Amino acid sequence: MYRFRTIENLLGAHQELEKQEIYFAPSDVLNDPMEGLLDVFWKGDSIVWENLLRHYLICLERVFFIYSFSGETHRLTTEDIPIFKNRFQFPTKEYKAVYGEIENYFFGFDYIKQFSIDLAGRNSEIRRDELLIYLKTVHAFAIEAITRVYHKHGLIQMHSKDNGIEALIKFTSNKTSLAKLVADAEGSFPMFKKISSKFFSAAMKTVKEIDFVKLYYEHELSKNKFFVLYNFSELYINKIEELVYPKWYTACFMSDCNNSSVWGHYGDKHQGVCLKFKTYFKEDKQHIDLKRVYGYGEGPIIDMVPHKFRQISYQNKHVAINFFKSIGKYPVWLLRMMWYTDANGNMSAVADSIANDASVKKGWMDYHWANFYTSVTTKLTDWEYENEYRLILTDIFHEYDTIERRKAKYDFNDLEGIIFGIKTSVENKAKIVKIIEAKCKESGRKDFQFYQAYYSRETGKIEHELLRLLKPQ
Template sequence: MSIDTFYRFRSIENLLGEREELEKQSIFFAPPHLLNDPVEGFKDIYWQGDRILWTNLFNHYLLCLMKWCVEFLIIGDEFDLDLDKHFDACVTVDDLHENFQAEFSIVSENFIRSEHIQNLIDGIYIYRESIGENELELYFRMVHSFALYCIYERLEEISAVSDNVFKKIDFSYLKKINDTYFQDLKDFEAKYGEGKVQEFQHKNILFFAKDDVALAFVSRMSKFRRKIFTTEFASLYVQQLERLMFPDWFTACFMSDCTNSSVWGHYGKNHTGVCMVFSAEVDSNKYSYLSLNSDIKGWNKNGVVKGKSPFKFFQIEYEKKYEPINFFKTIGQLPKPLVYRNWYSWNRVLSPLAESYNVDWGGEQYWDNFYKSVTKKTNDWKYENEYRLLICDMNGSYSQESTTLQYDFKSLKGIIFGIKTSDEDKWKIIELIEKKVSQYSHYEFCFYQAYYCRDDGNIKHYEISSLKFERPENT
């Protein structure tokens, strides 16, 4: 079997500090929010559906909002949950507190059947062929306070709260959401293009954020509670909708080259860190794999399989644009019966688009969309020559802060010291490696020193022959 080589840059703090990555032979898998690209894992999601799908989307927004309102009602002043971490986009009515599940149907009917929401849904369906995240967020911000009004109106009726503070809000602005509004928007787009429409909508989003109708009510509350009662909730909701489509994921980043000075400067902490050299097995299809010790959930009757598992190296593609994905056709994190019941039907009427819904965890198109989205970066990052290992967190069982897997020490071919790696750090690493070489009989391990090559301006390295390990004669 042939062997491929990949490089992983690490700081001394990661290798020898609190994480002890070198001692533990561990590879840290980071969630997207810890990566250096703010659009890491970006998916060009759009929404295109019929009245039934749009009705269910606004109903789902209402459900998520009511769930947090009920949590706040029950917990009271001690309410301090971080919505960014605990927001569950896969929520159904069954996830509401049992005392409020029956009440939601009343709240939902008052909300969905209102003239404001009906006009909005009809306008989107008739005049907007498809919409993006900014436009969707704008519509949710428009109706957020009205949704709160409907929720608290019912809570007041059942004496769960003493006063519906949202009934003091003037909702006359919602009357502007009519055929004329959407026709004008359509004409505006035809004349000036989609980019100008997005700019116009973004300005409106900022308007709702600045002039929040519920701001006075929550001015003294914690930032977590503010996220419920202000239109900031709409932004959070749109961000979290992706969790209905694909599983959470974690990645460990490698590179196919280690000669770029910028890479050494950033990932090698200004050349004071090191570059780890890994050997990867290559299969008959020319895919490279690294074996890692892991606990894989849900693969046998006991729920856990322990031992080595091959992790494929995915090559990053560098492109200017991302392929668009229709949200309604990619709801893959719910069982199909729940998707049909909660998204593709309303009042027992099935959407004609249900026939085109064919999302399956084992489906080739579904996973193709997922992997394309997590293995693409813009051309600005092309100099990295990145490859990555991936974990798909199907069951939500991995930690956002401490997901690490262990590699076989023999898969680590060597370590390249940076140009500015201190002698003290070098000797700490050498002493640690010396013990492991003896423990695992990995006498082929090599140390290298990086240097600046004046001929081509790259960072190259040479083997430090004086640090070769000799195999004992009796082995």
């Protein structure tokens, strides 16, 4: 396997060559913004839809609380959206009582009472754009519930009685919701199902443009206020995807090293190098052993552990998953209580996938993780020239939440050789050779190999040849 590195990574501040380190990067810094994209949709009965609204409300209330008492002193980010918050536990009885009033106020609106039923009536999947349109409307009712109860208890002052909510209540009363209209249209006109996604996509683009114009022209609108009033719904949808799968980190490798674009992108415009690693096969998959944190006892447990190379699949379709059937970050008992049970103790049919039957539960877990690894090893066909393989770390218990913990150390004997780029400077080559000589002397190795990359007119690719006279002393 081949791993391209810049001189800065190898010899600069990170000193990866000297330390024999492989860094696992977070997915959000990778060069493709579509990395790990999940084609998430929402489809379920009224129980899970009502619990989604409850979850939305408690997350919004927490963010509103921070904004109300800190203003702009604390810059709100998605990390402030408490998607793992247990709505059955509150720090004080008083807080629990106030939130209970907010929830009752919110679900007291006729529109909200009917909304989960209308959403459950959809026969087709609800995608992100459509859900966002719905939540934008729900958001207004949620803000009204929070502000009214906060004001009642003297937590905030009402700056204006005319915030548009009365007009919204009047507009939505005795009217069929958009979700119900879409469900009826799809039932009566099968062709509508094919165009509904385009309709919501276009509508969402318009809504985002309106929000941007508001932010641009309303100079008095603070960043935190914009976050709470206009941006929260979209950020919430992005955030709750973390309830499905854990954060993940990757170290990227290639199955070959003869593509000029790869050298240009990852080899620092041919000024960097390519590391050539030995691998071994286990259950028909290539592996490499790396030393890293892999558990905790009285402290972190660090040792050599096998890592599987996962081949990238290049296609223009991503894994489609039903959010309600894929929430994998809660303990099962809490998942059933928070998402699959209503206020009367009725259980959602969605909970069948995590039934008490051990074989059913195992089947769900196997399917769940298979989808995860498919999602993190899928890239658009535009990147097919890379021939990429990945090592993956999953951050289930936040054990890799620091840069240092995402560095793994390889055995020097597994580094078979180094390929210098066409433009690697003589000075940097000398520095690399000097480090390798010291490591070979320390380990007693005499088989380390250096190569020089060059452009082959015969093949039209970047080839490399062994530097036979350059051997570590």
